Amino acid sequence: MNDPIPNPLRKGPPSLAEATDPIPPGAKPHHMSDPWDIGEALARLAEGGDAVTIYPADGVAPVMARILSVDEELPHFVVELNDGSFLPPGSATFVAWVHSAKLQFTLSSGWVAQDGQPTLLPADFPAECLVLERRESARLEAPLGVYHVAAFVLEGRPYELQLYDFSIGGVGMRAHPRDTVGLYVGRKLSRVRLELGPEKVMIADLEIRLSRSFRSFLLGEQVQIGCRFLNLSPALQEELKQLLAGMSSGRKRGA
Secondary structure, rough: OOOOOOOOOOOOOHHHHOOOOOOOOOOOEEEEEHHHHHHHHHHHHHHHHHOOOEEEEOOOOEEEEEEEEEEOOOOOEEEEEEEOOOOOOOEEEEEEOOOEOOOOOEEEEOOOOOOOEEEEEEOOOOOOOEEEEOOOOOOOOOOOOOEEEEEEEEEEEEEEEEEEEEEEOEEEEOOHHHOOOOOOOOEEEEEEEEEEEOOEEEEEEEEEEEEEEEEEOEEEEEEEEEEEEEOOOHHHHHHHHHHHHHHHHHEEEEH
């Protein structure tokens, strides 16, 4: 296999401060078993050098790592441990964030490093992964044929993005890449005008928590922007709850 091409956007070696807890008992993750989907998730981790937390079965301290490379044809990937780290033989549980979802899988191996590279451990794809969405509240997709809008001004530039879902915790927006320049994860958006239906408008502050590119069959290249509400007053929270309840009941009546 060819050596991976260095990616200048990859993060540095992860620290224990970036450790991700395993999916807790009682949670309701969904199961992902398609090798192509698993390969895509691992490739996303490898692309940015995102932190992966490995929990050995013997209960020793977690080991921090990254995914160095992925070969979806084999299917096979290479784990890159931090310098000086060691993964004992046996079962180990891998946990990481892939955008807005927690990814978890378990592998069992002798964990034999590549020749002359003690921190690089080859491994086969897991047969199955658990995926737990980060979203803390149920979402409601925008009705088809109804154009809901989020409009705001950032550094003197006006933005107008289509809303595609809402929840008590936040909203999802999308637009062409040229219309999302400057909208990166962690950015705060002040006084966003949310048009949630005929004569239904809210003004709220948002924080961007997710940004990902995708290709739509109908719309072409798009960027998905996921935001959470900031400092939502009790009155606005109640207004939003009533609005979502009304939209949900209206959709059920129309079903």
